[in-house]
Amino acid sequence: MSKRNREDSVSRLNKILPVPITLEDRTPSAQHFDSTSHITDVLVGDYHIIEGEIGKPYIVWSIRIIINDLNYSSILIYKRYSEIESFRNKLIANYKGVEIPRLPPKDNLNFQRYLWSSNWLESRRKGLQWFMTNVLLNPKLQHNEIVTEFVLS
Known part of the structure; x- marks a missing residue:
């Protein structure tokens, strides 16, 4: 093959764009919390003290929400008491x-x-823990837009 043919081949290859691919995540997660999913457990865990640059320190609580009885499909959120109070x-x-x-x-x-x-x-x-368990495991409330917003925000 001559030098010119190789250059032409490389030049043509560079003009061909790769075919785009789309990756699809099929594991249950926060993005897939819908009417077919259901919350099966809620665990209020440790607290964390947040000391911002401005204002007084405050506490956030870690809340682990398990979806469809699968430990690997849990959502971990951090909420202040005031956010939980607003949710209520x-x-x-x-x-x-x-x-x-x-x-x-x-x-x-x-x-x-x-x-x-x-x-x-x-x-x-x-x-x-008592509040979250009674609200998030309640079948009447579980798929409400207020609950979904609280869990996903």
């Missing part, structure tokens, strides 16, 4: 006939005192 208020406004469980009380004591009180934090975690 939306549920109350939209479901007048459904009893929505109470949240653990929001105390007005000094935040720094709470940081040192492991009993208070554990009590709050248990209360959040």
Whole structure:
């Protein structure tokens, strides 16, 4: 093959674009939480203290939501108490006939005192666990747009 033919071949190959491929994820996950999926377990785990550059530190709670009884298809979200409280208020406004469980009380004591009180934090975690379990495992509420937004946001 002559030098010119090789250059022509390489030049023609460079003009051919690769065929695009599309990857499809078929595992259950947050993007695939729909009417065919269902939440089978909820675990409120550890808390994390967030110290921002501006303002006072605050606590976020890790919440693991298991979909379709599969441990590998869980969603891990982090929520502040105020976000969970807002979620509850939306549920109350939209479901007048459904009893929505109470949240653990929001105390007005000094935040720094709470940081040192492991009993208070554990009590709050248990209360959040009770609330989340009763709401997210409730078949009447599970596929509501409010619940879906809370889980996926």
